[in-house]
Amino acid sequence: MTDKNNSHNIKHVLEIPIEAEGILISRPSRFLGIVDIIAPIWLKGEQVHIHDPGRLSDILFPGNYVLLKKASGKKRKTKWDLIAGKAEDSWVLIHSGFHRRISMWVIENKIIDGLEDVKSILPEQICGNSRLDYLLEANGLKIWVEVKGCTLAKNGRAVFPDAPTKRGKKHVEELIKAVHNKDKAVMIVLVFRENTHCFWTHEEIDPGFTAAFIRALKKGVQVHPLVFTFERKGYSGNIYYNKKLPLCQNLI
Incomplete structure (x- = not known):
């Protein structure tokens, strides 16, 4: 729907x-x-x-x-x-192998406010002790981007993660360090549950990730949850960009 x-x-x-x-x-x-x-x-x-x-x-x-x-x-x-x-x-x-193509489409089609003037897109770049999904350049500013896929919905909320993720927490911490180093940091959340009205972390599953996520918001990391739908027509599946989601809690 x-x-x-x-x-x-x-x-x-x-x-x-x-x-x-x-x-x-x-x-x-x-x-x-x-x-x-x-x-x-x-x-x-x-x-x-x-x-x-x-x-x-x-x-x-x-x-x-x-x-x-x-x-x-x-x-x-x-x-x-x-x-x-x-x-x-x-x-x-539920095939994360398509996340790169979807997130690249998001960047190239200027879906996210603040990423309209991107001049350079470098996938899979080292940031600190992690490899993040993208390093962008816009107006002389470095923009570090990490992409997460969200497939879980609870009570109308899109929530991430659906399993403990030390790697995901580490990525968030690297985004915080990027902001500290005067770069820009962005998390793109690809939400694949269309009947959701907001996005938040799944604290019951991974309280450590939630704590890092909240720190990131307070430090200036930008989080952009975007809803995508999967529509099947015969033996063809099509991914559509649907809408932007707000965060379920406003901490900033």
Whole structure:
């Protein structure tokens, strides 16, 4: 479902081929799922790669519907990639391999206020003791950008993370240091749950990340949650930019 008040903002981002629909049978490990494919052919007990380290417990549970794409690469142990899962009445993208293309689209299409004058985009740059997603340059200013994908919703809130993330906390701390060094720091949150009205951290899952996130806000790190929808039409999946989300708490 799309927010009608924001319908003028909806923009197509990318298309993802969908080659099968199935039912999840089990998730033996974090990156492996067992799926019975039900369309366009019937295949029982297929191994599929899950390209997301999160728990995804409200999406990847036995009996839920999933969408698959054939894997590329001869050395792959699994023949399929899991692309999306059903949540309520919507499909949710759960393949983090597409985050780079989506976030690059956000930057290039000037979706975020303050990033309109970007002249240089360098992916995967070292910042302190971490590798952050982007180093941008605008008007002589360095802008460090970290991208997070949000697939969990609770009571109408988009929340991150859905599993403890020491790495995520470390990234936030590097953004704080960047601001201290007179650079600009931005966190882009790609929210894939469309029926949400605000974004916040999941303190019950990772209080350490929440504490770092709050420090970052107070130190001047900018956080931009953006909602994306996944729409399936036959054997094509399309990602659309929907709207910006406010933070659930105003600390600054």
